Amino acid sequence: MRPFDSDADTSVHTKPRTRIQREKEGAILEAALDLFSENGFSGTTLDQIALAAGMSKPNVLYYFPSKEELYSELLNRRVANCFAPLESMNPNGDPIEELRGYIRRKMEISRAYPRESRLYASEMLRGAPMLCDSVRGLMRALIDAKAEIIQGWIDSGHLAPIDPKHLIIAIWATTRQYTNFTAEIRGIATGADSEVFEGGMQTIETLILDGLRPR
Amino acid sequence: MRPFDSDADTSVHTKPRTRIQREKEGAILEAALDLFSENGFSGTTLDQIALAAGMSKPNVLYYFPSKEELYSELLNRRVANCFAPLESMNPNGDPIEELRGYIRRKMEISRAYPRESRLYASEMLRGAPMLCDSVRGLMRALIDAKAEIIQGWIDSGHLAPIDPKHLIIAIWATTRQYTNFTAEIRGIATGADSEVFEGGMQTIETLILDGLRPR
Amino acid sequence: MRPFDSDADTSVHTKPRTRIQREKEGAILEAALDLFSENGFSGTTLDQIALAAGMSKPNVLYYFPSKEELYSELLNRRVANCFAPLESMNPNGDPIEELRGYIRRKMEISRAYPRESRLYASEMLRGAPMLCDSVRGLMRALIDAKAEIIQGWIDSGHLAPIDPKHLIIAIWATTRQYTNFTAEIRGIATGADSEVFEGGMQTIETLILDGLRPR
Amino acid sequence: MRPFDSDADTSVHTKPRTRIQREKEGAILEAALDLFSENGFSGTTLDQIALAAGMSKPNVLYYFPSKEELYSELLNRRVANCFAPLESMNPNGDPIEELRGYIRRKMEISRAYPRESRLYASEMLRGAPMLCDSVRGLMRALIDAKAEIIQGWIDSGHLAPIDPKHLIIAIWATTRQYTNFTAEIRGIATGADSEVFEGGMQTIETLILDGLRPR
DNA sequence: TATGAATGAGAATTCATTCAT
DNA sequence: GATGAATGAATTCTCATTCAT
Incomplete structure (x- = not known):
């Protein structure tokens, strides 16, 4: 029924290899999706995302080079998947x-x-x-x-x-x-x-x- | 054809009396409308609004007590007028x-x-x-x-x-x-x-x- | 009983001549005394003083060249009078x-x-x-x-x-x-x-x- | 002779763990104490405190969430200790x-x-x-x-x-x-x-x- | 005189990002 | 990998003061 899931999603990605990495990245994307979709790009801070994802702010930026990249990832991968299947x-x-x-x-x-x-x-x-x-x-x-x-x-x-x-x-x-x-x-x-x-x-x-x- | 205009709009307002006031306030609202409607509340800065309105930032705040008030004014007055008439x-x-x-x-x-x-x-x-x-x-x-x-x-x-x-x-x-x-x-x-x-x-x-x- | 009053006080002053002037100056000093004594020099704003004195901020500065002068006036004249008599x-x-x-x-x-x-x-x-x-x-x-x-x-x-x-x-x-x-x-x-x-x-x-x- | 010292003082505190943290926090409190006690709350700026403590303003706010909190900490912890022992x-x-x-x-x-x-x-x-x-x-x-x-x-x-x-x-x-x-x-x-x-x-x-x- | 208007210099605070460990 | 620490660049807002009328 679910036309896609987050695993399939991030697997397109090049970087993450280990399970932990994938999980962390997933947690970040999840938190970011919550917040960006609710408050928009400018209305959301990395602090909020880090807090919601249960990790430190630098750690978020370890997985995604910048706030913009994170947003873009979400927008262009997750959202694209809304259409495709x-x-x-x-x-x-x-x-x-x-x-x-x-x-x-x-x-x-x-x-x-x-x-x-x-x-x-x-x-x-x-x-x-x-x-x-x-x-x-x-x-x-x-x-x-x-x-x-x-x-x-x-x-x-x-x-x-x-x-x-x-x-x-x-x-x-x-x-x-x-x-x-x-x-x-x-x-x-x-x-x-x-x-x-x-x-x-x-x-x-x-x-x-x-x-x-x-x- | 135009069911309302900014003069009629602001005349509902209590504050502005002098011509200058009305003009300046109008310029600010105009600039703010441009920017807020394009970039949202958080995506817009008072600097941008002041620049677009051709005045200093404190001068903007002289007419509207805060960014939030300015936004609210726009949203609740101008937008309301979209419906009424x-x-x-x-x-x-x-x-x-x-x-x-x-x-x-x-x-x-x-x-x-x-x-x-x-x-x-x-x-x-x-x-x-x-x-x-x-x-x-x-x-x-x-x-x-x-x-x-x-x-x-x-x-x-x-x-x-x-x-x-x-x-x-x-x-x-x-x-x-x-x-x-x-x-x-x-x-x-x-x-x-x-x-x-x-x-x-x-x-x-x-x-x-x-x-x-x-x- | 009262060893001094505000009239005697301000009469030392050179500027004020008319009754109105003296009254306004008195109102300012009164308001300023209230506020400075309660909140200190830095904790008091000219806005507060003007509001309490029932006049505009520039008008306050018409009577006293600066916030510092106003404070000093109060301190050095009114307070001095506390001792003298x-x-x-x-x-x-x-x-x-x-x-x-x-x-x-x-x-x-x-x-x-x-x-x-x-x-x-x-x-x-x-x-x-x-x-x-x-x-x-x-x-x-x-x-x-x-x-x-x-x-x-x-x-x-x-x-x-x-x-x-x-x-x-x-x-x-x-x-x-x-x-x-x-x-x-x-x-x-x-x-x-x-x-x-x-x-x-x-x-x-x-x-x-x-x-x-x-x- | 000294009934308490700053180490004992801050050790009551919950937050600071590392040595660096304690040192920095101590430096801030020291600078703030100098300035607040001399110029009062409103008469002191975070800039002055940061300068005196030898760090950037945001860094001061990294240790204390706001100017008010910093003042309060000083007043209610350090001063309380003046009485207790x-x-x-x-x-x-x-x-x-x-x-x-x-x-x-x-x-x-x-x-x-x-x-x-x-x-x-x-x-x-x-x-x-x-x-x-x-x-x-x-x-x-x-x-x-x-x-x-x-x-x-x-x-x-x-x-x-x-x-x-x-x-x-x-x-x-x-x-x-x-x-x-x-x-x-x-x-x-x-x-x-x-x-x-x-x-x-x-x-x-x-x-x-x-x-x-x-x- | 009196005041509406305007502003430069700050003020506190936020935030994305970097750095060192 | 992960995070505490640090910060420059804003960002909102304040305030004493000036200006024009």
């Missing part, structure tokens, strides 16, 4: 059902990884100054691929005509709302978080799927 | 056309005040630690009022059954995407910003309005 | 009764002008960096005169042999304790301030007068 | 001789630790805003204990009737005069400091002991 959309399946599945998986993944998701959103909101090109490329490629599939469905008359990329953007926007802007949601909707989440999912499906179903 | 929805009009008008006005207002809009989004993403209760109340009241109108349309069979609050959230989410997450949009869609914006608006209307139109 | 000791009176009278008047004057007294004590504790020579001279002359009288009483066998200057110092020390170090007194003795004050006076008289009475 | 008064000894011994020890201790003594006096003069409760309690307990002993002597007719607490206050007052108000003393008495000090001690003994000796 995510989207399996079957070009031969039923279009509406495939889209429904996509929306649901997107919501689920964001709910499962709220910190990664918020970190990414926060970076985007700032204008993405630290997002590396490879991740940008990855994203673009992913979108392009999906858009092509959707375009096929439109061309064959299974979906109402719409710009596929904008459709994907709309899906991202609405799912983001329920997973990253929870503070806003809580200010608007009443009820337990999970209920609101379900209500949101229902609404998104209604709008998008009914909006796309050809008349 | 915004939404006129006619309960007696044609539901679909009223919603279309609402979506368009929402998009326009966000495009006209991108910095206020981004500042607000950024605050929300952080969990809204500095958003004051009066603004929260304003928002909630606005949503409640709109939701009631929409519920009326649903009850009379003019719209497909949907949770009105979630509908509004969906509209906010999608408009936000095109006005605040431009960095992400640019990474996905090709073409001039304004074209992309138009495409987005078109897509949102299609999804939401067709999604709501009863079959 | 104070001590009438009759060389022909009964020695014990004259000393008793002196102790009582000293206590009373310190109690009547606690702020001046505390300001002076605080300056002394710091090493008296701003006490001007004329006040030093005044004090010395006063002590010398008293010491001579007392020496006469000792020489004529009316008092036990003792160094007259040290006697005066002892009187100052003990009276100061009850008027300036009230925080310490309150930490030690129980009962209402005035009772404690009376007890202190009684004790001082007992010690000094009995200690001096020849056996 | 001080007063051994034998209830079974000769009352006059015991009091004489007490006065002398009190004078000596204040002369040996003039900075601690002045710091304490300065804090008291300000109204003791930073004196912690435990020190207050210590003082009160000490006074109570001594007062009881003295009362016993009075009850058995060995001393003239007097309020024991006020007697102690008088002793504190006069000893303080010679150790903390040296600036005033120098303005009054002529001769070398040590001679003046001896003269003062002689006078205090004469007054208090003769004043108390029953006739």
